[in-house]
Amino acid sequence: MKSIREIYNIGYGPSSSHTMGPSRAAKFFNEKHGEVERVRVTLYGSLALTGKGHGTDTAILKVMSHPERTEIVWQPDVTLPKHPNGMLFEAFQNGELLDSWTVYSIGGGALWDEIGTFDGGEVYPHTTMEEVMNWCIEEGCTFVDYVEKYEGKSLYPHLELVWQRMQESVERGMRTEGVLPGALKLARKASSYNIKAMQSTGSSRPMGMLFAAALAVSEENAGGGCVVTAPTCGASGVLPAVMYFMKHDQKMPDYRIIRGLMTAGLIGNIVKSNGSISGAEVGCQGELGTACAMAAGAATQIWGGTPRQIEYAAEMGFEHNLGLTCDPVLGYVQIPCIERNAFVAQKAREAALYALYSDGQHMVSFDEVVKTMVETGLDMQAKYRETSLGGLASVCMKKLNSRQSKK
Numbered sequence: 001m002k003s004i005r006e007i008y009n010i011g012y013g014p015s016s017s018h019t020m021g022p023s024r025a026a027k028f029f030n031e032k033h034g035e036v037e038r039v040r041v042t043l044y045g046s047l048a049l050t051g052k053g054h055g056t057d058t059a060i061l062k063v064m065s066h067p068e069r070t071e072i073v074w075q076p077d078v079t080l081p082k083h084p085n086g087m088l089f090e091a092f093q094n095g096e097l098l099d100s101w102t103v104y105s106i107g108g109g110a111l112w113d114e115i116g117t118f119d120g121g122e123v124y125p126h127t128t129m130e131e132v133m134n135w136c137i138e139e140g141c142t143f144v145d146y147v148e149k150y151e152g153k154s155l156y157p158h159l160e161l162v163w164q165r166m167q168e169s170v171e172r173g174m175r176t177e178g179v180l181p182g183a184l185k186l187a188r189k190a191s192s193y194n195i196k197a198m199q200s201t202g203s204s205r206p207m208g209m210l211f212a213a214a215l216a217v218s219e220e221n222a223g224g225g226c227v228v229t230a231p232t233c234g235a236s237g238v239l240p241a242v243m244y245f246m247k248h249d250q251k252m253p254d255y256r257i258i259r260g261l262m263t264a265g266l267i268g269n270i271v272k273s274n275g276s277i278s279g280a281e282v283g284c285q286g287e288l289g290t291a292c293a294m295a296a297g298a299a300t301q302i303w304g305g306t307p308r309q310i311e312y313a314a315e316m317g318f319e320h321n322l323g324l325t326c327d328p329v330l331g332y333v334q335i336p337c338i339e340r341n342a343f344v345a346q347k348a349r350e351a352a353l354y355a356l357y358s359d360g361q362h363m364v365s366f367d368e369v370v371k372t373m374v375e376t377g378l379d380m381q382a383k384y385r386e387t388s389l390g391g392l393a394s395v396c397m398k399k400l401n402s403r404q405s406k407k
Contacts, residue, residue: 001124001273003151004265008162009109009229013221014333016233017085017278017386018047018054021105025087026060028117029101033091034065036098041072044086045079046280047105049387053182053331055224080104083112084280084385107278107286108231124150129270129311129366136307143263143297143307159258159265162228166217166240169227173216180222182332183400188223190216206249207346213241214345218338231268231277234284234326234333235291237341239264242295242348246302260298267297267314267366274367275374279326280386282377284337288344289321289373293366295348300355308360315366316351322369323376325384327391330400336392 011020026041033039041060043051051057051074061067080086083104091098103113111118126132136146147155174194180186190212197208218237221227230239243260246252268277271290276282296317300310321344329335383390388397 001122001127001269002120003123003155004147004262004269005155005158006110006120007108007229007231007265007268007272008159008261010162010165010226011109011229011233013224013227013233013236015054015056016109016229017105017107017280018051018056019059020109020229020233021085021107021111022047022056022087023059023063024109025089025103025105025111027063029089029091030064033099036091036093037069037095038092039064039070040090040092041070042075042088042090043072044075044088045084046386047085047087048074048076049389050328050331053328053388054333079382082114083278084382085278107276107281108229108272109233110272124269127270127273129267129314129370132266132270133307133311143266143301143310144259147262147266155262156258159261160254163243163254163257163261165226165228166230167244169217169220169225169236170213170240170244171216172225173218173220174212176219176223180219180334181224182334183330184332184334186222186334186338188215188219190219206245206349209249210241210245210345210349211342213244214238214342215338217241218341222332222334222338230264230294231272231290232279232287234279234337235287235341235344237338238288238291238345238348239295239298241341241345242299245349246299250302252302256302260302263301263310264294264298267294270366271318271370271373275370276377282374283324283380283385284326284340285321285324285373286377287326288324288340289318291341292317292321292344292348292351295345296351296355299349299352303352303356305352305356306360309355309358311366312358312360312362313351313355315362315364315369316354317348318366318369318373319364320347320351322373323380325380325391326386327384327393328386328388329393329396331388335396
């Protein structure tokens with residue numbers, strides 16, 4: 001497996017696969033061919049179907065030296081063989097093709113091409129949860145010890161910055177009111193949810209705190225603000241919300257939160273290595289399912305859980321999101337994405353508490369859930385995998401068209 005640094009990318013929303021990834025690819029190509037006569041960027045499959053709602057074209061043009069010389073071509077009916085989020089960059093000089101490059105945005109801002117341009121190399125010798133957990137049990141170590149052994153203490157400054165950015169996105173989102181950009185005209189809710197949570201008592205208070213924090217980050221992401229992929233932009237509200245709750249409600253110090261992020265990153269890494277975190281490839285189960293597993297595992301560790309209990313919490317968080325489709329209305333990361341982050345944050349907390357009551361023994365393993373998630377994603381029709389052609393996206397589209405026709 002690669003470094004968990006690749007799970008936590010700091011950047012601007014609304015989509016890691018549709019905004020961060022294409023922007024990185026465009027920047028790389030621009031560094032080679034920034035002064036050519038003309039550049040053509042062809043977007044295929046899911047990138048073409050929901051790219052305008054996600055702002056893919058804007059993200060690409062923003063990093064080009066000469067955006068006026070850059071042409072964006074949309075090919076929604078063509079899907080490249082390696083991944084639904086395919087791109088073709090072409091540079092032209094004197095009317096002739098100078099260079100071409102095919103690259104895929106595979107989720108979480110990560111890129112892949114057949115020549116290994118973005119291959120960061122392997123860091124960990126193990127690839128499955130079972131292998132990692134067995135090593136921890138045999139050595140008497142925690143998941144944090146495992147991460148530190150192979151990544152070293154140099155990882156800590158990066159995670160400290162990640163945690164700082166997560167907190168900033170929560171607090172910025174709670175302060176900001178108004179309407180999110182785009183045709184849906186969706187009002188931000190985090191601020192009012194936070195006020196209501198602070199005035200609540202009993203069990204509704206922690207639930208309200210989680211809702212408010214998750215909404216805050218997800219609304220920041222939808223508005224193009226700075227967030228941390230955990231593991232993606234579309235699922236970026238879950239882990240920060242749970243960690244923010246652990247700090248402010250459970251009074252956990254920052255160093256324990258950082259250790260929780262190490263475990264969460266390891267869990268996300270296992271999913272990415274053995275499955276997918278791309279909504280375009282496996283649906284939202286790969287994004288929010290992974291985020292739920294990451295947050296549940298981190299919370300269990302922070303609360304003093306054993307490696308087996310952490311694995312159980314992560315498994316439950318993942319299992320109970322199996323089959324979740326990715327059907328963003330009009331391609332915006334707003335409906336149903338924002339609300340889903342809030343509900344999944346609460347589900348992650350419940351999974352952690354449930355696991356802590358147990359001895360960690362259970363029937364279905366985390367690795368088996370990852371495998372099932374991939375099989376489910378491949379069986380899922382393309383209209384339910386970040387194309388906005390089915391599910392809630394088609395239902396809401398009919399309503400929007402009906403409203404417009406009455407005006």
